[in-house]
Amino acid sequence: MSNQLKPAVDGQDHSQGAQGAPLVLVEYGDYQCSYCGEAYPAIKAAQQELGDKLQFVFRNFPLAEAHPNAQQAALAAEAAAQQGKFWEMHDALYEHQNQLDSAQLAQHAQQVGLDVDQFKSDLQAKAGADKVEADFESGVRSGVNGTPAFFVNGQLYNGNWQDGELLSFLQSQLQ
Template sequence: MSFDRDRGLLFVPPSTQDHIKGMVNATVVLVMYGDYECSQNADVFRLIKVIGRQLSVSLGENYLCFIFRHFPQVQIHPHAQRAAEAAEAAAAQGQFWQMHEMLFIHQQELGNGYLVEYANRLGLDISQFLQDLSKGAYVNLINADIEGGLQSGVEAAPALFINGIRYLDRWTVEQIMAAIVAAND
């Protein structure tokens, strides 16, 4: 297991302000800093979904908590910031995880027109969605995620923290699952 204990501690602890699947007081808390326009991020998110299903069957629903935080890498992904803002605008209407999934599924199509189409598919209030995007309502929230990531030593996404410690091993179901189970030892 490869954990970076020197530069790899999670600076901002998990809280109810985060986007959470599971319970914050779960046995293991997995925090992902992610970028919607990066294919590796989508792959890692799919791995985490598989791991989450397997762990909830074998160890119970309250074993793993998954938290997603934004880390758009705008220098290489020009649509990542706007996609993060769209996810937050959807969150304001109770649809974060649905938009989150949609953005990863369609990560090659993240222009403004597509974002509105996804919001429409989710049944969001489009005028509210557009208003939130046009006034940059969630830029500060996304910047806070980025700042917390930087303070935790994150330089690129995806970045995972398991119970507050940076995960640096291979991105496979087996390796991540082993690290999650070992975090409880």
């Protein structure tokens, strides 16, 4: 029913690209969701194409009942953020969607250059769980009903994101 992003993008969000860019794309995603896995290269392509005209924000929407590793993977990315490597972990997770059990998460942590002991401790921290829960709840309030869900400049994007259509839509919003 709702189609407005609530709350708006703020300093709590994980963000890539230029602040104040004319286009702000927000994804609600789940690291174990295969459609999100398909959307991952589509977003990379849009970022490449649009450069500093696009700011990209990722919020967690783990469907924990449907995807047994989704919650843990979301926490792993938040734990990596504690060491300033959210996006490195985000990318590693989407590039290895079938490797999301605890041991494999620790391997990803090592590969992206995290202090693994610190990572394991941050994985248990309440701050990460709170962030994931807050993201999920904000998604529900914004009208997200599945993943991936996209908001462009605060409005729910109902269109197709496959086959370059997300990029075309973003480009059309620039004119």
